[in-house]
Amino acid sequence: AQKITQTQPGMFVQEKEAVTLDCTYDTSDPSYGLFWYKQPSSGEMIFLIYQGSYDQQNATEGRYSLNFQKARKSANLVISASQLGDSAMYFCAMREPLIYNQGGKLIFGQGTELSVKP
C-alpha cells in the first residue's frame, strides 16, 4: 500500500539558514505525484511544490526545492534562507494514479513542525 513517512516530528532552524525536511514514500506504481504543503497556525493548507515521478529535474519554487531521489524513494523539501514566517507544520503527500478511481486521493505523512529562531 502507498505510504508517506516523515520521521522528524519537530525541527529548529536559525533564521537565514537552510533546512531540509525529510520525506520517504512507498509505492509500487511507476506513476505518481509528490507534494509539499505548509500549514501555518491559522490552519489553511498552502501548496508549496510538486514533483512528478517522471520529471527529470528536481522541482524548484522560489526558496523551496525538492530533492527527489527516486531510487531511494525520498522527496525531501529544502528551504533556503529560512524566514520567521516559515515557522509552520509541513506535510509531504503523494497522489495516487487516477486509474485507482479514488478521485486522486492524496496520502499524507504525519507532518514536521518547523520552528525558525531569530
Add this chain to the structure above:
Amino acid sequence: EAQVTQNPRYLITVTGKKLTVTCSQNMNHEYMSWYRQDPGLGLRQIYYSMNVEVTDKGDVPEGYKVSRKEKRNFPLILESPSPNQTSLYFCASSPGTPSYNEQFFGPGTRLTVL
C-alpha cells in the same frame, strides 16, 4: 478568483445534533474530496466524488454522508455527531484530467463536538 470555499469555518455543537458543512468550488472540477486532520495522523480522506451523483468512501467514512447533486457543491453531513468527530476538516477539488499537480484545498472547518 479560483477557490474552494467552506462554511462554517468554526463550529461547536453537541453530540447527536445533525450538521452540514458546505463546500463549493468555482473551477468546474470533476473531483472533490473531504479530508479530516487529526494530530499525529496527517490528513485522511473521508469521502470523494468523481462527478455529479458519483460518490464513494475514502479511508475513514464511518459517521459521515456526502452528496453531489451539482458539480460545484459537495456538502459533508454528520447525521449524529460524536466527540470522536472533533477534528479539522478540509474540502479539496481537482480537475478530471490526469494531471497530478493540481489539488486545491478549502480553508478548513474546525469542528468541536461536545
